[in-house]
Amino acid sequence: MHKFKGKEYPCCTSLTMGIIGGKWKTVILYHLMEGTLRYNELRKEIPSVTERTLSLQLKNLETDGVIKRKVYTSKPPLKVEYSLTEFGKTLIPLIKSIADWGDYAVKNH
Amino acid sequence: MHKFKGKEYPCCTSLTMGIIGGKWKTVILYHLMEGTLRYNELRKEIPSVTERTLSLQLKNLETDGVIKRKVYTSKPPLKVEYSLTEFGKTLIPLIKSIADWGDYAVKNH
DNA sequence: CCGTATCCTTTTCGATACTG
C-alpha cells in the first residue's frame, strides 16, 4: 500500500495514475512540457476541453504539486501562467514515453 | 487527431491513456508483465478489485489487443490464463516507468 | 474455477450562462 497526499493506492502504478490519470491531465502536462502557458493558450492547444474541466484539472494538478500557477495582478486584463514545478518536471520523461507509445500504437494498427 | 480501434483522441497521450488509463488497467498489466496469470491469481495479486471490475477491465484490455485470454476446457475445473500479446509487450517499458515514478513520488514527498 | 447479473454510488466530463 502506497500513500501520497493523504490518498492510498494499492500499487505504485495506481499512484502515478492517480496523479496523471483521467482524460485530460496528460494532455495538459504534454503541452506544459515545453514551457509556461497561459490559461487561454492552453484552451487553444486543447480546443476539445471545456473551460470547466480544464479549470478543474489544473486545480488537481496544482494540488498534487505537479504544476504551479502564477497570477500577474498589476493591471487588468488578468494574466495567469501555468508551468511545471520541479517535482512536475520529473514527469517529463514519462509523459514523453506515453506520447511516444501513442504514436507507435497509431502507426502499428 | 489520432484514431485507434474506431475511437478518436485529441492527442497521442490521450490515446495511450485510453488504452491503459483508469483505476485498474495499469495494475493488471503490471502483474502480467512477469508472465501468464490465471483469473484467480490476478484476484489474489489485486485483492482490492471486485470480480466484476476485474472482469470488465480484462475484457477492455483484450479488446484493445493488449492481452490475450486462453481457456483450457479439457476438464473442469475451468482454467483461464491471461497474458500479454506481442503488442501488449511493447507496453512493458512504459508500465515500468509508471511504476518507477510512483515509487519515486512516494519517496520524495 | 471463472465468471455474469443486478443494482447502486461515485467520479468524471460536458453545455451553457455568467462574473470579477
Add this chain to the structure above:
DNA sequence: CAGTATCGAAAAGGATACGG
C-alpha cells in the same frame, strides 16, 4: 482574461448474489 455556477449526462467502479 480567467475563470465560476449550475445542471445534468455518462462512465467507472463497488457490493452482493448467483450460474455454467
